[in-house]
Amino acid sequence: MVGGSKDDFEHVLPIFDSLKPEGDDGLVLAGPVGGGHFAKMVHNGIEYGMMQALGEGFETMMRSDLIDDPSGVMASWRQGSVVQSWLLDLFALAADDDPALRSVPPVANESGEAKWMVAAALELGVPTPATAAALWARQVSRGAGSDTLRVVSALRAEFGGHVTKRNSR
Incomplete structure (x- = not known):
């Protein structure tokens, strides 16, 4: 659950992908800044x-x-x-x-x-x-x-x- 702009999310997506368990599709851009929290x-x-x-x-x-x-x-x-x-x-x-x-x-x-x-x-x-x-x-x-x-x-x-x-x- 991440908050931020779509551009920022896509920019840091490789980092998030490297941190999540393999096969885990649970990562989501929840909304703007604060949305993830x-x-x-x-x-x-x-x-x-x-x-x-x-x-x-x-x-x-x-x-x-x-x-x-x-x-x-x-x-x-x-x-x-x-x-x-x-x-x-x-x-x-x-x-x-x-x-x-x-x-x-x-x-x-x-x-x-x-x-x-x-x-x-x-x-x-x-x-x-x-x-x-x-x-x-x-x-x-x-x-x-x-x-x-x-x-x-x-x-x-x-x-x-x-x-x-x-x-x-």
Whole structure:
């Protein structure tokens, strides 16, 4: 996601092409200067909502008497499911040695992008209830913990090295 003029983008395209993984078609000129940053901010806001939904599904299964292996169920969704994703691959990695994620602190900090996205969306008149709810859940996690936030915290650690230290409670 790059912002700038088309001429500047084409001029530096060889550099961007050399940096991206082979076969990756994910490079896009998002718009004028600032467009790349704005697109990345929106991307991260969407990510908040997706991780929150996965965490909520995990916690629902953890509390149910009907599911014996919530981690196994979620890992099974990695193939042939409408929710299959890299995030589920990362969940499976996080849950491999700790299926209940008990070693993962139930806290998920926020790094600002979803807050910025919600503010920008409000300014543009776009309702963003899923992103806002995920943002608030992270805020709430600072004082309490749940299995939902264990999943979000584990996913953040897997894809970005965002490790949250355990609360001293």
